Amino acid sequence: MDIKGFKHAVDTLKLYHRIKNDDLNVASYDDADDIIEELYVDLLPNLGIHEQMLTNETTFLIGRKGTGKSTIFARVQHTIRKEKKNLSVYINAKSVHELSKVSNISTDLRALEGVLNKEEIRRLLLLRNFLYAFEDSLLEELKYEKYGFFEKISNRFRDKKLQTCINELKKLIEEPELINISNAIHQQDTSTYTNEAINEIKVALQNSGVNYKGSLKHGNTQEKQTSNILARYFNMANIIDNLKKIIEICGRNKMYIFIDDFSELEKEDMISFVDAIISPLYHLAKDFINLKIACYPNRIYYGDLDIGKYKNIYIDIFHIYGKQNITALEKSAIDYTKRIINNRINYFCSSNVEDYFDTTRTSMExxxxxxxxxxxxxxxxLGHILHYCWLTNISQNKKINKQAIEEACEQYYLDYTKNYFDKSRYSKGIFDDKLDIFVQENLLEALIKEAQKNKIRLKNTDNSYFKDLDVVPTSHFMVSSELENLLGSLEFNGFIHKVNELASKGDSNSRKKNATNSIYAFDYGLTIHEKIKYGKPEDKDSKFYQQRAFDYTQLVLSTLMNNKKIICQECGKEFPIEELDILQRFKMKCDNCSNGICKIEYDRQLKQEVQAHIETAIWSPDELEIIYSIYLLSKNTKGDKVTATLIAQEIDRTHQFVARRCKELAEAGFVLRNGHTPFVYSLTEKAIETLKHMNLIS
Structure with missing residues (x-):
């Protein structure tokens, strides 16, 4: 049994970031680039996802956290380098976003502080930092000569023509038109041009009337003009012209721009980012630039991109495998799990996969x-679950058994999923956002209670699927597909997972002729913790999941109606909560009166409870995330020093961001910084007691 190899294999699975040299114990960029080809496991046969990402169109790669979007990007970039036909650039939007929060405004733009507020300044920094990141990534790619970027230009590091273009690009990025406006303000220039420019920038940064979810009327001229304002002040048209020259000089056909963690941007930042950067690249450079953007479901802003001329690729299990039935989905998904485990163990370990599992009572399948x-x-x-198995079994020279996996699934649920509500409850935040989180928690509790009641009640019914069972499995439930948006937050945060969609049996509650139901499964760790039996009996077919007793549509509606309502602020008309998605598409305009705008109104008692928690919160969400990760890392790692880098890997942040926050937390008496740079972090008794009070630890 190769204990170290197994740990290394598992550690690469649970990474929060794109695989780097340090993760693979390799010294050079070249070695890491080769290894990614061996470690990559595609969700589809014949590299199906990989091949779709290489098409000549703007593509949004959509999946929840941890589904492997960054790894897909890394594998596609490897192919681009290897084939020597195109250039590629990679930018992590989240890292750029964090940098904009902690960096100070440069001297050349400081005069803008007199005319723009703090948030507007930070948003401009975000856009400028993105262009800096783009420049750095492109220069790194041009230096990367293994695949011969310069073989057609005299095989030198750069010839004079390319160097000229690079210098022009640096100047365009580092000296935007925005600097001229700042200089004019500094010189107290009150000309019409300066005043108009300031007003234009302020309007563009306010993003007034834009639908964040991207369901606006695409192609509207006024919207395109608005989106071009910021692009103009950041020299985007000239930057695009320059990129075309660089592509031609390097003898390449196109440039692929990979933008990772796009959905980590805040709502207003996302809109500014798309309007100022993405939109010009899409409209002005679609013939020679392909945009590939990784994002989360329901957290996408498309701006004025043309409908039908970009592709959405979804990589969550239902979209990949669930178009037929649950049985087919499970077969394909289990095969993927098998392929990725075998791939990592075969690469990192000197032992076979069977050597790590106790197969005396349980088969590998x-x-x-x-x-x-x-x-x-x-x-x-998967990486975290296997890491828990390493801690409890492999590290002690014991093979993994069924109990170890079940305990690992439950522990992951307790450490990473269940505490989502407690962390939200006890941290600072926006009132409306926290209200909705409380509503989601109430909804989850209602779903769990119904499943727990049904596991006993249903065995006493006449239904042939239930009556011969001692305990009925109730891990799966149905709701009308019209309510999917209401369950989106629970699914995104890992409490439930969509596994199938089927035609409704004509329930009178649905207003649509071709109505469908969506089938969800509770998280497996949740079912173990809540003592809900998972799956279906082996002697029952998949129609087991479709029994009317598992239709929770009315339960979802009644629970939500007790917590929030949609009411027109003008005429007072109340709308069913299931019509929220439709209303949002029409900017919440009332269909009963001409001027009314509808708003969600929450239960008064719920609002009072949320307000009380906000007033007593002592940590921001970022601070609580860092403190809790220090606790988990101290508990779950053996011998690893808890540094800013390790914390950053755990919570998907930059180590600079973590180090700055840890310094502030140390000054507040919650974190100990031990030794010298890099500091090793631990929690004070004050922090431990606070976490206990929050019910985050026992």
Whole structure:
């Protein structure tokens, strides 16, 4: 049994970031680039996802956290370098976003502080930092000569023509038109041009009347003019012309721009980012630039991109495997789990995969099924589950058994999923956002209670699917597909997972002729913790999941109606909560009166409870995330020093961001900084007691 190899394999699975040299114990960029080809496991046969990402169109790669979007990007970039036909650039939007929060405004733009507010300044910094990141990534790619970027230009590091273009690009990025406006303000220039420019920038940064979810009327001239304002002040048209020259000089056909963690941007930042950067690249450079953007479901802003001329690729299990039935989905998903486990163990370990599992009572196929249930094809979750198994079994020279996996699934649920509500409850935040989180918690509790009641009640019914069972499995439930948006937050945060969609049996509650129901599964770790039996009996077919007793549509509606309502502020008309998605598409305009705008109104008692928590909160969400990760890392790692880098890997932040926050937390008496740079962090008794008070630890 190769204990170290198994740990290394598992650690690469649970990474929160794109695989780097340090993760693979390799010294050079070249070696890491080769290894990614060996470690990559595609969700589809014949590299199906990989091949779709290489098409000549703007593509949004959509999946929840941990589904492998960054790894897909890395693999596609490897192919681009290897084929020597195109250039590629990679930017992590989240890292750029964090930098904009902690960096100070440069001297050449400081005069803008007199005319723009703090948030507007930060948003301009975000856009400028993105262009800096783009410049750095492109220059790094041009230096990367293994695949011969310069073989057609005299094989030198750069010839004079390319160097000229690079210098022009640097100047365009580092000296935007925005600097001229700042200089004019500094010189107290009150000309019409300066005043108009300031007003234009302020309007563009306010993003007034834009639908964040991208369901606006695409192609509207006024919207395109608005989106071009910021682009103009950042020299985007000239930058695009320059990129075309660089592509031609390097003898390449196109440039692929990979933008990772796009949905980590805040709402207003996302809109500014798309309007100022993405939109010009899309409209002015679509013939020679391909945009590839990684994002989360329901957190996408398309701006004025043309409908039908970009592609959405979804990589969550339902969209990949669930178009037929649950049985087919499970077969494909289990196969993926098997392929990725075998791939990592074969690469990092000197032992076979069977050497790590106790097969005296449980077959390897059953282990793969259990690990699929626990991870739902979310690679990062699979890595964490196997890490717990390493801690409890492999590190002690014991093979993994069924109990170890089940305990690992439950522990992951307790450490990373369940505490989502407690962390939201006890941290600072926006009132409306926290209200909705409380509503989601109430909804989850209602769903769990119904499942717990049904596991006993249903066995006493006449239904042939239930009556011969001692305990009925109630891990799966149905709701009308019209309500999917209301369950989106629970699914995104890992409490439930969509696994199938089927035609409704004509329930009178649906207003649509071709109505469908969506089938969800509770998280496997949740079912273990809440003592809900998972799956279906082996002697029952998949129609087991479709029984009317599992239709929770009315339960969802009644629970939500008790917590929030949609009411027109003009005429007072109340709308059913299931019509929220439709209303949002029409900017919440009332269909009963001409001027009315509808708003969500929450239960008064709920609002009072949320307000009380906000007033007593002592940590921001980022601070609480860092403190809790220090606790988990101290508990779950053996011998690893808890540094800013390790914390950053755990919570998907930059180490600079973590180090700055830890310094502030140390000054407040919650964190100890031990030794010298890099500091090793631990929690004070004050922090431990606060976490206990929050019910985050026992």
């Amino acid at each position: 059953d282990y793969y099924k259990l690990l699929y249930y626990g991870s739902m094809n979310i690679t990062r979750v």
